[in-house]
Amino acid sequence: MNEIDVRIQILSSFLSTPHGKIAELAPLHVSGLAGDPLFYGHLAVWYTERGEVRDHRVLFVAHLLTCEFPELREVGWVLLQKLPVHMVARALDHAKQTIGKVPRMFKSAITAYLRDLEQNVERFDRAAMRNRNDLKHLYASLRIAPSKRAQAILFDDQPPEDSSLYMLKQLARSKEPAEQAKLIVEHRIPYPIAVGALTTLSPAVLVALVDVMTPQETINHLASLKKRGAFDHPELKQLIEEKIQAAQTDRRVSTLKATRALAHVALDERTEELLTNVTDQRVAQIAQISRPTALFVDKSSSMSEAIEVAKELAALVGAICSDFVVLAFDDACYEVRASGTERSAWEKAFRLIRANGSTSIGAPLAKLTAERKYVEQLVIITDMQENTAPLFHDAYARYVAELGIGPDVMIVAVGGQSRRFEKNLKDHAIPHTIWVFDGDYYALPNLLPLLAMPNRAEMVAQIMAVPLPQR
Amino acid sequence: MNPALNQVDLAFVVDTTGSMSPFILAAQQQMVRMIDELVDAAAIDLQLAIVQYRDHPPQEASFVYHVEPFTGELQAAQNAIQALSANGGGDAPEAVVDGVLAACHELEWRTHAQRIVVLVGDAPPHGIGAPGDMFVNGCPCGETVDSVTAAAEHARVTVYGLAMHSGAMDAFSWISQATGGVCYSAENGDAAIEHIKTLLVNNFSDLAFDERVLQACQAQPDFEIRALAEQFDVTRAAVAAAVSRLQRRLLLD
Numbered sequence: 189m190n191e192i193d194v195r196i197q198i199l200s201s202f203l204s205t206p207h208g209k210i211a212e213l214a215p216l217h218v219s220g221l222a223g224d225p226l227f228y229g230h231l232a233v234w235y236t237e238r239g240e241v242r243d244h245r246v247l248f249v250a251h252l253l254t255c256e257f258p259e260l261r262e263v264g265w266v267l268l269q270k271l272p273v274h275m276v277a278r279a280l281d282h283a284k285q286t287i288g289k290v291p292r293m294f295k296s297a298i299t300a301y302l303r304d305l306e307q308n309v310e311r312f313d314r315a316a317m318r319n320r321n322d323l324k325h326l327y328a329s330l331r332i333a334p335s336k337r338a339q340a341i342l343f344d345d346q347p348p349e350d351s352s353l354y355m356l357k358q359l360a361r362s363k364e365p366a367e368q369a370k371l372i373v374e375h376r377i378p379y380p381i382a383v384g385a386l387t388t389l390s391p392a393v394l395v396a397l398v399d400v401m402t403p404q405e406t407i408n409h410l411a412s413l414k415k416r417g418a419f420d421h422p423e424l425k426q427l428i429e430e431k432i433q434a435a436q437t438d439r440r441v442s443t444l445k446a447t448r449a450l451a452h453v454a455l456d457e458r459t460e461e462l463l464t465n466v467t468d469q470r471v472a473q474i475a476q477i478s479r480p481t482a483l484f485v486d487k488s489s490s491m492s493e494a495i496e497v498a499k500e501l502a503a504l505v506g507a508i509c510s511d512f513v514v515l516a517f518d519d520a521c522y523e524v525r526a527s528g529t530e531r532s533a534w535e536k537a538f539r540l541i542r543a544n545g546s547t548s549i550g551a552p553l554a555k556l557t558a559e560r561k562y563v564e565q566l567v568i569i570t571d572m573q574e575n576t577a578p579l580f581h582d583a584y585a586r587y588v589a590e591l592g593i594g595p596d597v598m599i600v601a602v603g604g605q606s607r608r609f610e611k612n613l614k615d616h617a618i619p620h621t622i623w624v625f626d627g628d629y630y631a632l633p634n635l636l637p638l639l640a641m642p643n644r645a646e647m648v649a650q651i652m653a654v655p656l657p658q659r
Numbered sequence: 660m661n662p663a664l665n666q667v668d669l670a671f672v673v674d675t676t677g678s679m680s681p682f683i684l685a686a687q688q689q690m691v692r693m694i695d696e697l698v699d700a701a702a703i704d705l706q707l708a709i710v711q712y713r714d715h716p717p718q719e720a721s722f723v724y725h726v727e728p729f730t731g732e733l734q735a736a737q738n739a740i741q742a743l744s745a746n747g748g749g750d751a752p753e754a755v756v757d758g759v760l761a762a763c764h765e766l767e768w769r770t771h772a773q774r775i776v777v778l779v780g781d782a783p784p785h786g787i788g789a790p791g792d793m794f795v796n797g798c799p800c801g802e803t804v805d806s807v808t809a810a811a812e813h814a815r816v817t818v819y820g821l822a823m824h825s826g827a828m829d830a831f832s833w834i835s836q837a838t839g840g841v842c843y844s845a846e847n848g849d850a851a852i853e854h855i856k857t858l859l860v861n862n863f864s865d866l867a868f869d870e871r872v873l874q875a876c877q878a879q880p881d882f883e884i885r886a887l888a889e890q891f892d893v894t895r896a897a898v899a900a901a902v903s904r905l906q907r908r909l910l911l912d
Binding site: 454456457460488489490491492495496518519532535536539540542543544545546547571573574575576603604606608 | 804805806808809810811812813815816817833836837838839840882883884885888889892893894895899902903906907912
C-alpha cells in the first residue's frame with residue numbers, strides 16, 4: 189500500500205466513525221498515529237476545525253501529547269489550549285487510564301492552560317460554575333498549585349465577593365424573583381446551574397435565564413423550558429425564538445442538535461419552523477456538494493429504520509447538492525421526489541414509503557443505468573443484506589461499462605453489516621467507505637464534508653496543506 | 660380497540676432430525692418459556708404455529724417438513740412443542756430452507772399481525788459449503804438462503820435464530836440478519852427471549868396511542884406527521900414511530 193492509500197484509509201476510518209465511547213474510538217488513533225504520524229498530526233489540526241465528533245478532538249490531544257514525536261507533541265500542546273475544561277479533563281483521564289502515561293509536556297500544557305484561565309477572571313468563573321469538578325480534578329491530579337483566587341473558589345468554598353460563584357450563593361439564598369433575575373442577568377448564571385440553585389422559577393426568572401443563554405443552550409434546554417411553562421408566556425416565547433434565530437449564524441451550534449430537539453420536544457409550528465431553519469442554515473455552512481449524487485434507501489421489509497435515516501440524510505444532502513436524486517428500493521425501485529429542499533418536504537416525500545419487500549441493492553443502480561443518469565457518488569442506506577438480483581456488484585459493473593464512470597460508494601450501514609456484501613465490493617474493486625450508523629443522528633453531518641470533496645485523494649492533499657501550529 | 664392492533668403471530672421452525680437429540684429437551688424448554696414470557700410481556704393477541712423440518716430423501720424418508728397451523732390455544736401449542744421428537748436426518752446439513760419457506764408460504768398469517776419466526780436447529784442448510792453435505796449444489800427444493808430470506812421479507816416475516824450448535828451459527832445469523840432479526844446461540848437463549856420481549860414491548864406498549872394515530876390518519880388521508888404531533892401534543896418522532904409501526908403491518912397505506 190502506498191503513502192496516499194494509507195492516508196486515505198486513515199481518513200476514511202476517521203470520517204466513518206460515529207460517536208462512541210471514548211475508549212472504543214482510541215484504537216483508531218493508535219493505528220492512525222502508528223500508520224502515518226505526519227498525516228495524523230495534520231489530520232488533528234484539520235479535524236479540530238472541521239470535525240463534528242467531539243470525542244475525536246479529545247483523543248487527538250491525548251495521543252499527540254503522549255506520542256514520541258516532539259513536533260507532534262507541540263501540536264497537541266497548542267490544540268489542548270483550545271479545548272473547554274471538561275474536554276481537557278477527559279483528555280487527561282484518557283492519557284492516564286488508557287494510554288497509561290502523562291508525560292511532562294502534558295502537565296506543562298495543562299499548567300499553561302490553567303494559568304491562562306486564571307488570568308481571565310470571567311472565563312475562570314464560568315468554567316468553575318459549569319465544570320467545577322473537572323477543574324478541581326486538573327489541579328489536584330497533576331498537583332498544580334492553584335492561584336489564590338482559584339484556591340478560594342474551588343477548594344476552600346469561599347468564593348470572593350467579585351466572583352460569579354459568590355453570586356450563585358446569593359441566588360440560592362434569595363427569595364425575591366426580581367432579585368433572582370437581577371443576579372442571573374448581571375452575573376450570567378447559566379440555566380442548569382440556576383435551576384439547581386432555585387426551588388421555584390417565576391416567569392421573570394425564566395426571562396432572565398433565557399436572556400443569558402447562548403443559542404445552543406436554548407436549543408439544548410427546550411424540553412426543560414417547555415416543561416417549566418416558558419412557551420405559555422408570549423414575551424418569553426418570543427425571547428426563545430430570537431435565540432433560536434441567532435443559532436443560524438452561530439458557528440458553535442451543533443447542526444443536528446436542532447434536529448434532535450425537534451425529535452424530542454413537542455413544539456408549536458412556529459418554533460419548529462425556526463429550529464428547522466437553523467439546521468438548514470448550519471448545513472449550508474458546512475459544505476456544498478458539487479458532484480452529482482444519488483441516495484439509495486433500502487426500504488426492504490427488514491429496514492424500517494433506514495427510512496428515518498433517509499429523511500434526515502436527504503434533507504441534509506438535498507440542501508447543499510443541486511444534482512441529487514433519491515431512490516428507495518426493495519426488489520424494485522421508486523424515485524422519491526420532494527417538493528422542496530426543506531426537511532418537511534422530505535418528511536412528506538417519504539410519508540408513503542414503507543418497509544416491505546426483499547432486497548436488491550443493484551435495482552436502483554440498474555434504473556440509473558437504464559436512464560443513463562450520470563452520478564459520481566452513491567450513498568446507500570442499507571443493512572447490506574441483499575438477496576435478490578440484480579446484485580449490486582453486477583449492476584455496478586454494468587453502470588461503469590455503460591456510462592464510463594465508477595462512482596464512489598458510501599454505505600451508511602443501518603441495522604447491521606454483511607461481510608459477504610463487503611467482500612463483493614472488495615473483490616470487484618468498487619471504491620467504497622462503510623459508515624456505521626449506530627442510532628446517533630448527531631453524527632450524520634460528518635458525512636457531508638466527505639461527500640463535498642471531489643475525491644478522497646484531494647481531501648488528503650487539503651489536510652496535508654493545513655499547517656502544523658507551534659507555540 | 661381495533662382488534663388487529665395487538666396481533667402477534669409466532670411460528671417455531673424446528674429441526675427435529677436425530678442430531679438434535681442432545682439439544683431437543685433444552686430447545687423445548689426454551690420455546691415453552693419464550694411463550695410464557697412473551698404473553699406476560701405485553702397485551703398481545705398471540706397465535707402460535709410449529710413447523711418441523713428434517714431432510715430430503717434419500718437422507719431422510721419420514722418428511723421434509725411438517726406444518727402445524729396457527730392456533731390461539733397456547734397450552735395446545737406448548738403440548739405440541741413438548742411432543743416433538745428428534746429422529747433421522749442423514750447427512751449434517753438439513754432442510755432449513757424448506758422449513759423457513761414453509762412457514763412463510765404455508766402458514767395462514769393474519770394480515771395485520773406482527774410476524775415472527777423463531778428458527779431452532781443445530782445444522783446449516785444444504786449448498787453453502789458445510790462439511791458432509793450430500794447436496795453440495797444446493798437444497799433439492801431448488802431454494803437458496805437468498806431466495807428464502809427474500810420470501811421472508813416479502814411475507815413480512817422476521818426470523819430470529821436459536822442455534823443449538825456452533826455449526827448452525829453462521830447460516831442462522833445470515834438468515835436472521837437478512838430479515839431484520841438476530842441470531843443467538845443456545846447458551847444465550849435468555850438473550851433471545853429478552854430481545855423478542857423488548858421488540859413486543861416497544862411495538863405494543865402504547866396501543867391506545869397507536870389507535871388514536873390510526874384513526875387520525877384514516878380520517879385525514881393527507882395527514883402530516885408534524886400536524887398530528889401538534890394535535891396530540893407529542894413529539895414528531897413519537898408520531899413517526901407510530902405511523903411506521905402501522906404502515907409495517909399494513910394497518911395504514
